[in-house]
Amino acid sequence: MKNTKHIFFDLDNTLWDYRKNAGIAIRKIYESFRIEEKFGYHFDEFYPHYHQINEDLWEKYRDNKISRKELQESRFPLSFQDLGIPKPDFAVDFEQQFMDEISTGQFLVNNAKEILDYLKDKYHIHIITNGFAQTTHYKINNTILKEYVETVVTAEGAGVPKPHPIAFSTGIEKSGAEISESVYIGDDWVADIIGATRFGMEAIFFNPLSESHKWIENVPVIDDLIEIKNYL
Ligand SMILES: [Mg+2]
CATH class of the missing domain: 1.10.150.240 (Putative phosphatase; domain 2)
Structure with a gap:
């Protein structure tokens, strides 16, 4: 990548x-x-x-x-x-x-902070979530995520949830990114990985529970966030 x-x-x-x-x-x-x-x-x-x-x-x-x-x-x-x-x-x-x-929950996924510290100086970090707008705001601003994340798009903000391409295009527009310089990382095969790749973005599938899924060429599958280092 x-x-x-x-x-x-x-x-x-x-x-x-x-x-x-x-x-x-x-x-x-x-x-x-x-x-x-x-x-x-x-x-x-x-x-x-x-x-x-x-x-x-x-x-x-x-x-x-x-x-x-x-x-x-x-x-x-x-x-x-x-x-x-x-x-x-x-x-x-x-x-x-x-x-x-x-909304007051503080626990992050294992190695989230470690990988964000690794990524933050090299990349712009954004979120596209199907979560609700208000709870999303709290989840980010009540935790250390606020120190890393530049732009946030919710399904309510985009008007449709992932895997709809408009959810991804809203993220691209809001961040000023180009699709060709963007990678999507998520744990829902359909919403995140099918959605992102159909939109034309590269993707990494985070699958910590080893759920069954299909395979897409050039989409790495990881079960620990720290493995992102192998690709970025
Ligand atoms: Mg998810």
């Missing part, structure tokens, strides 16, 4: 550890709502239900099948129903508190 001047990162689970920060936030709210005492389900029983439903809804959001509002209104009601609580009236408040709490 010789001519690279700009690096575009995905945010959730690429730099900002959504899995860890969300787990901590949801456990805290689960306890404050005293759900185990009221309904008999331990947090560890609940969390896999939430995880699966949230992943499925984000895929639908990415594929333009549901709106952001529908995602937010349904993920906790569906998760609690799936757990075995038929009418979880408290789930609306749960979502509200979750949105407040998740």
